[in-house]
Amino acid sequence: MLSLNSRKYKDKVQATGKQEIHRNIIEGCKLGQQRSQYQLYQLYSKAMFNVCYRMMSNREEAEDLLQDSFTDAFHRLHTFRYESSFGHWLKRVTVHKCINEIKRKKTNLDYYDDMGWFENQEEEKEEAYGNGLTVENVKKAMEHLPSGSRMIFSLYLLEGYDHVEISQILDISESNSKSQYMRARRKIKELLNTNSHETR
Template structure:
């Protein structure tokens, strides 16, 4: 299916909204892999990610009648999956945002030496980097994913998670610090976790 053909997408969306299983299967198969990757970044393990993705597709098919066909269907699907993942993480009992000394992070720049590691990190397999992110606390992982991967601003993160901008910056800074520590251990251990 050509998802850049607006007419074809509109027909597919209408059929999905009417409950046509074949059309829903086309949407499901087209976006399953990419959206599973999104869910893995927000969850504790692959089984949890699959459950999260399943719940997301239920919401997608329920809300598909609201798709306006102005942007890409993939972008619209991704937004629902990300929002569902964030809601899932927030609802988990172990999700606790770090509030200590958040004022020290109010005025820090968004780019604090983390980008210098990017070139070296590009040499590492994506699975390894994902495993680094998976080891972060739910709060750090959520803010990191929202800011770095999904391109939310600190203001948007703060509004969505009902925290201050300082807390968002604090959690991002601490996530980057933890990732840098894991990266250094990996690099110094010549590709092995200790």
Template sequence: MEAVYVDKHYHLVVECKQGSKKACYELYRLYAKAMLNVAFRVVGNIGEAEDILQESFTDAFNKLKDFRQETTFGLWLKQIVVHRSINLLRKRKLEFVEIEDGQLDNVPDEEPWDDEDVQYQVAQVKEAMKELPEGYRLVISLYLLEGYDHEEIGEILNITENTSRTQFLRAKRKLSEILLRKGIRK
């Protein structure tokens, strides 16, 4: 027997499944801003993020009959947004360099940010992230902002978990360099 997750918008999902355009609009209103932010953080272009948002909601409403409430509607929709965003990046021919196991010997484990010495303002970090190469920005966004672990990122991007970790480490270093150059880092 499948588990059904009842979230606070369960009634809207049920009404939407029954064809209520008002319920669909309400779901859109509730989730559009957050999902636009997710898409923007991944693709880095507001116009493309807006397109992804519209396409994701269209997909979600067309596939709503298949939504079994095994998770929240928001999480299910976020997965659609992330996958559409990644597909757009793939169309841009985003390439990840595959790392051989031997090449990781000189790469340290994930280094924690030194919170005592470094105080970041979220807006400045997000602005600096726009300067990262696409692959770096994608992995660091999925990891830090969207909460995916390296195994999940590997599955989403069709790369190894080690490649995700390496891209993340390189992204952190590059981001630190950008912040230092801008005088944001103390």
């Protein structure tokens, strides 16, 4: 049986090996090798499609933006310096592609306007969401949020942006981003808990 230290060493070796494989693929893409581009697409397309779908809430638009994001990423790949994980870098490219499309269409985003108590409140600690906390249930609950609030929730909780970045992306105040996120999170919690009770 492996000791804890042995397991950590084995995991580290496996992670290092995986990084080297990805690095070789990325370098192949920089040289314009189609096989490497296909391999990179296979590795990351599913995760990036999920990002696009969460942002756009439309499958056809998500599929189009997925292709555009990879095309843009391949053109800009020479700027990737391994200062972060490639997945993180690619997600940034993908999110900005989605945001630019939303701005291009001049889509009017809807927000909660019954903020009241949520204004100027400190962000709450994460709370339990009941037995209904699955990825699919959260996605379904997000469909009930106003479009702008849904995007803030997605950018903050799922894509890793902070409220300063979100306020700049959506051209809203930082405090509004925080309060909209808190309201959206509470609404999703209510929906998940309601669904959990109904299925018992």
